[in-house]
Amino acid sequence: MMNMNKWTMALAAAGVVSLSSVAQAQEAAAGADALAASTTLSGYVSTSYTLRDGSGDAIQRTNSGSDDQFKLDVVSLTLASAQGAGEYATGYTVGMWIGPDDQHTSETFSLTQANIDLRLPVGTGVDLKVGYMPTVVGYETYEYTDNAFFQRGLGFSVEPTHHTGVLASYQLSDDLGVSVGIVNDASSDVVNNNSGTGDGGNGFAAAVTYTLSDNLGAASGTTIYGATLLDYNGADYWYAQVGLPLPVEGLTLDLAADWVDYDNDRDDEIYQAYLSYALSDATTLNVRYEQGGIDGASGSYLTGLESVAIGVTHQLWDNVISRVEWQSTSEDGDDDDDTLSVNLVYSF
Numbered sequence: 001m002m003n004m005n006k007w008t009m010a011l012a013a014a015g016v017v018s019l020s021s022v023a024q025a026q027e028a029a030a031g032a033d034a035l036a037a038s039t040t041l042s043g044y045v046s047t048s049y050t051l052r053d054g055s056g057d058a059i060q061r062t063n064s065g066s067d068d069q070f071k072l073d074v075v076s077l078t079l080a081s082a083q084g085a086g087e088y089a090t091g092y093t094v095g096m097w098i099g100p101d102d103q104h105t106s107e108t109f110s111l112t113q114a115n116i117d118l119r120l121p122v123g124t125g126v127d128l129k130v131g132y133m134p135t136v137v138g139y140e141t142y143e144y145t146d147n148a149f150f151q152r153g154l155g156f157s158v159e160p161t162h163h164t165g166v167l168a169s170y171q172l173s174d175d176l177g178v179s180v181g182i183v184n185d186a187s188s189d190v191v192n193n194n195s196g197t198g199d200g201g202n203g204f205a206a207a208v209t210y211t212l213s214d215n216l217g218a219a220s221g222t223t224i225y226g227a228t229l230l231d232y233n234g235a236d237y238w239y240a241q242v243g244l245p246l247p248v249e250g251l252t253l254d255l256a257a258d259w260v261d262y263d264n265d266r267d268d269e270i271y272q273a274y275l276s277y278a279l280s281d282a283t284t285l286n287v288r289y290e291q292g293g294i295d296g297a298s299g300s301y302l303t304g305l306e307s308v309a310i311g312v313t314h315q316l317w318d319n320v321i322s323r324v325e326w327q328s329t330s331e332d333g334d335d336d337d338d339t340l341s342v343n344l345v346y347s348f
Contacts, residue, residue, distance in 0.1 A: 038081045038082075039079060039080070039081050040079070040080055040081070040082075041077065041078070041079055042077075042078050042080070042347070042348065043075070043076045043077040043078055043347070043348060044075075044076050044144065044145050044345050044346060044347040044348065045072075045074075045075050045076075045345070045346045046072075046073035046074050046075075046076070046144045046145075046343065046344070046345045047070070047071065047072050047073060047343070047344055047345075048070070048071050048073055048150060048341055048342060048343040048344070049069070049070050049071070049341070049342050050068070050069070050071070050151075050339055050340070050341040050342075051068055051339065051340045051341075052068055052337075052338070052339045053337065053338045053339070072099050073099070073144060073343075074097050074098070074099045074144070075097070075098040075099050076095065076096070076097055076098075076112070076143065076144075076145075077095070077096045077098065078093065078094070078095045078096070079092075079093070079094045080092065080093040080094070083117040083119065083127070086119070087119065087121035087125070088118075088119060088120075088121065089117075089118075089119040090116070090117060090118055090119070091116075091117035092115065092116050092117060093113055093114070093115055093117070094111070094113070094114045095111065095112035095113040095114070096109065096110070096111060096112065097109070097110050097111075097112050111132060112134075112142065112143070112162070113131075113132055113133055113134060113162065114131050114132045115129050115130060115131030115132055115133045116129075116130045116131055117129055118130065122170075123170065124170070124171060125170075125171075126168055126169070126170050127168070127169045127170070128166060128167070128168050128169075129166070129167045129169070129181075130165075130166050131164065132162060132163075132164045133162065133163055133164075133165075133167060134161070134162060134163075135159060135160050135161055135162060135163055135229075136163075136167070136179065136181075136205050136206070136207045136227040136228075136229070136239075137159050137160070137227045137228070137229055137237050137238075137239035137258070138155060138156060138159040138239060138258070139153075139155060139156075139241055139254065139256040139272060139274065140152050140153060140155065140156045141161075142161045142162075144343075144345055145321065145345055145347060148274065148276060148284075148286040148288070148311070148313070149286060149288060149309055149311050149323070149325055149327075150311070150323050150325060150341050150343035151309065151325065151327050151339065151341055153270075153272060153288055153290050153307065153309070154270050154272075154290045154292065154294070154305060154307055154329075155256060155258045155270040155272050155290065157294070158258055158260055158268040158270060158294060159237065159239075159258060160229070160232065160233065160237070163181075163183035163184065163203075163205065163229075164183060164184045165181055165182050165183030165184055165202070165205070166181050166182055166183075167179055167180070167181035167183075167205060168180055168181060175210060175211045175212075175213060176208070176209070176210050176211075177208070177209045177210075178206075178207070178208050178209075179205070179206065179207040179208075180204075180205070180206045181204075181205040181206070182202050182203070182204060182205070183202065183203050183204075183205050183229075183232070184202060184203070185201050185202060185203050185231070185232060185233060201231070202231075203229055203230060203231045203232035203233075204228075204229070204230040204231060204232075205227075205228070205229050205230075205232075206227065206228050207225070207226065207227035207228075208224075208225070208226050208227075209223070209224070209225050210223070210224045210225075211223050211224075212224075218245070218247075219245075220245065221245040222242065222243065222244055222245060223241075223242070223243035224240075224241070224242055224243075225239075225240070225241040225242075225243075226239065226240050226241070227239045234262060234263045234264075235260050235261060235262045235263065236260070236261045237258075237259075237260050237261075238258075238259040238260075238261070239256070239257070239258055239259075240256065240257050241254060241255070241256045241257075242254070242255045242256075248277075250277055250278035250279075251275075251276070251277045251278075252274075252275070252276045252277075253273070253274070253275050253276075254273070254274040255271075255272070255273055255274075256271075256272040256273075256274070257269075257270070257271050257272065258270040258272075258292075266295040266301075267295055268292070268293065268294045268295060269292045269293055270290060270291075270292040270294075270305070271290065271291055271292050272288065272289070272290045273287075273288070273289045273290075274286070274287070274288050275287040275288075282314055282315045282316075283312065283313070283314045283315075284312070284313045284314075285310075285311075285312055286309075286310070286311045286312070286313065286325075287308075287309070287310050287311075288307070288308070288309040289307070289308055289309075290305070290306070290307040290308075291305060291306045291307075292305050293305055302331050302332075303331065303332045304330075304331055304332030305329070305330070305331050306329070306330050306331075307327065307328065307329040307330075308327070308328050309325055309326070309327040309328075310325065310326050310327075311323055311324065311325030311326070312324050312325070319346055319347050319348065320344060320345065320346050320347075321343070321344070321345040321347070322343075322344055323341070323342070323343040323344075323345075324340075324341070324342050324343075325340075325341050325343075326338070326339070326340050326341075327339045327341075
């Protein structure tokens with residue numbers, strides 16, 4: 001029976017309202033409550049201070065706009081509803097950045113993603129991501145909370161950050177997953193891209209994830225990730241990543257590589273190594289080493305690139321990431337560029 005108070009029943013008896021209209025109103029309210037209950041709000045506030053010694057082109061790619069100053073890096077907000085387990089399960093994610101972050105966009109408000117998750121009952125289930133989404137290539141992301149370092153690396157500087165299109169993912173086995181999709185070229189995409197403008201039309205995206213089985217001895221547990229973007233922004237992007245298991249508890253090593261083959265016969269090559277060691281439950285030491293060359297981006301040809309970053313992440317306060325890191329970057333024909341950064345990120 002409908003749960004109505006005495007006042008509502010009296011109005012219905014007097015003919016002022018109908019029981020059916022009351023029932024419809026209650027159902028609508030219940031539906032709105034269910035929708036609100038399924039939606040979560042999360043985000044973070046990132047702020048920093050960076051001391052910088054040097055002005056070379058290489059450091060501009062990893063630390064642009066952070067010259068001996070305090071910064072509000074960004075306020076990030078995410079509305080999301082997790083995809084369920086049903087055959088036709090749905091979900092969505094809308095991410096927003098408030099504040100002018102120079103590593104992503106000069107705008108004071110921008111979308112970081114806005115996509116719909118859909119499942120099709122094909123095999124074990126095909127998951128579709130439709131809309132504006134993060135890129136499939138790269139070790140580091142635009143979100144400050146997802147990286148070990150506050151200052152992003154050289155690899156991040158040669159990659160796109162987002163795509164608009166459709167990406168289909170399928171888990172072939174417990175160890176093997178694949179994704180394929182079609183995305184807009186940069187010129188017809190949403191403006192939030194690291195890369196410039198393309199030639200219109202569409203590009204092709206693909207990724208594969210594989211974990212080596214437990215019967216391979218020391219190699220067991222090795223994770224391999226490969227991804228590509230073809231005919232995107234006047235270039236073909238290739239990315240590879242390997243996570244190596246190490247015999248020391250708390251120690252991890254990831255190797256990554258970016259290759260960008262531009263239509264003008266130039267290319268970018270960045271090779272990376274990420275080492276992380278948990279000193280305690282609250283403190284982690286991180287090391288990043290990169291080398292390579294950037295020959296195809298905007299006519300800025302940087303050769304003999306080398307970068308080393310050492311950082312400590314410590315959780316002194318609840319929900320707060322506290323980071324202190326030093327980075328030194330060099331290129332052929334230029335002096336070393338050094339930075340020392342302090343970064344605080346509060347997540348909610």
